[in-house]
Amino acid sequence: MASDELARKLQRRLAAVEAPVAAPGTVAAPRPVTPQEPEPPGSLDPAASELSAKLSRRLDINEGSAAPRPGRVFNPYTEFKEFSRKQIKDMEKMFKRFDSGKDGFIDLMELKLMMEKLGAPQTHLGLKNMIKEVDEDFDGKLSFREFLLIFRKAAAGELQEESGLMALARLSEIDVSTEGVMGARNFFEAKMQALSVGSKFEAEIREEKEERKREELERKQRRAAFKELQSTFCS
Secondary structure, eight states: OHHHHHHHHHHHHHHHSSOOOOOSSOOOOOOOOOOOOOOGGSSSSHHHHHHHHHHHHHHHHHHHHHOOOOOOOHHOOOOHHOOOOHHHHHHHHHHHHOTOOOSSEEEEHHHHHHHHTTTTTOHHHHHHHHHHHHOOOSSEEEEEHHHHHHHHHHTTOOOOOSSHHHHHHHHHHOOSSSSTGGGGGHHHHHHHHHHHHHHHHHHHHHHHHHHHHHHHHHHHHHHHHHHHHHHHHHO
């Protein structure tokens, strides 16, 4: 873009130099202005085209006319099958507890607070390295999926013992050491656990439904008891 602008300026300077000079006391005829031809679509280099597209989208966003981009649907229960539903729910509760901005991400300052609350404070560089190790989209913060990757790496033994991420996984009180295929000791045990994932998943769903039914029944009983007590006082 800068080189194209410089070329246009040089062309205008050259045209001004080559224009005929009017004699004293006369007025020079106006130089015909030729309309500037638009640049063909493929004339910009790729970097300039990408920058132009980003600026155009930013303008559309500011004006409220940007079309929403299709987002990737993330299902932690199907993508992280090595963990039980209870484990994933515990991780989600922990993630939301420290997502003080409620934007679906844990940024560097929120991670700093988390590590301090867990009793393993980190330096600024240490916090940046923690995020960098699982930051797949390079946005400098942790999404819930990237947060789950910490526990996947911990269960698979892929984290250094003294790393900040290992401290986070260890101090979170979420036991991932013996759950799922990642914690299997040998191939045959891994195969057996993989086959049982489906039935275990269904059993957990049934258990959650039964728990909701029990809670609903208890609420109804409390309301009935309250109404009975209320009628006793009113009579």
